[in-house]
Amino acid sequence: MTIKRNVVVVAPVAGVLLGLLDFVWIKYVPWPFGALGNSMAVWATAAFLLTFGSRWSLRAGVTGAVVCLVLAVPSYYLAATVIQDDDLANLYNRNAILWMALGVVAGAVFGAAGVLARTPGRLATVASAMPGAVLFAEAVIQARRIGDPSYDTPGQLAFVAVLVALGVTATLSVARNRVTALLVALPLTAVGYALLSVTGFR
Incomplete structure (x- = not known):
């Protein structure tokens, strides 16, 4: 019962803070x-860390991560309304609904991964590699923009370096078998790249 109450309180608060602080x-x-705030991979990693750092069951972890990411979306747009007078309708327009839908998917996947990463067993190493993999996948997407006249090449190179460094740091911070987790993150990066591409994030 205590754990369930913990989820009910912590997940919504985390979501509101994530959206507000992200903006x-x-x-x-x-x-x-600053570009990390627009990163789907960073939000997915936030969902992972939320459940990794909590003593929640798998079901509670997935629920908490989904609630966190879904609530972060209107919180983000509300912050934009308060701080720079954006249209309040952004809280519930088509883009907001799309991001909330993606939040459900990312919350389920990375919320579960966060729980499994701290649970002894075969899946722990794979699960602990997922934050690094999704950050690496976004780094690949950004790297493909290098040379495109629509993007600043030095800026893109710097952002790629930040994403890679963050992915390595995240993996080393949560994995018990660090080297193995980094190696596992490589094939998972290909999966993450494919999934991010499907969402149109490229």
């Missing part, structure tokens, strides 16, 4: 670090 981060932190 503030984007608005005030300079490139390339």
Whole structure:
């Protein structure tokens, strides 16, 4: 019962803070670090860390991660309305609904991974490789933009370096078998790249 109450309180609070702080981060932190606020991989990693750091069951972890990411979307747009007078309709327009739908998927996958990564067993190493893999996958997407005249090449190179460094750091921080987890992250990166591409994030 305590764990269930914990999820009910922690997940919504985490979601509101994620959306609010994400917008503030984007608005005030300079490139390339500021670009992390627009990163799907960073939000997925946040869902992973939420459940990895909590003593929740698999079901509670998935539910909590989904609630966190879904609530983060309107919180983000509400912050934009308050801080820079954006249209309040952004909270529930088509884009917001799409991001919330993606939040359900990412929350389910990475929320489960966060629980499994701290649970002894064969899946722990694979699960602990997932934050790094999704960050590496986004790095690949950004790297493919290098040379495109629509993007600033030095800026893209810097952002790729930040994503890779963050992916390595995340993996080393959560994995018990660090080297193995980094190796497992490589094939998972290909899967993550394919999935991110399907969403149109490329």
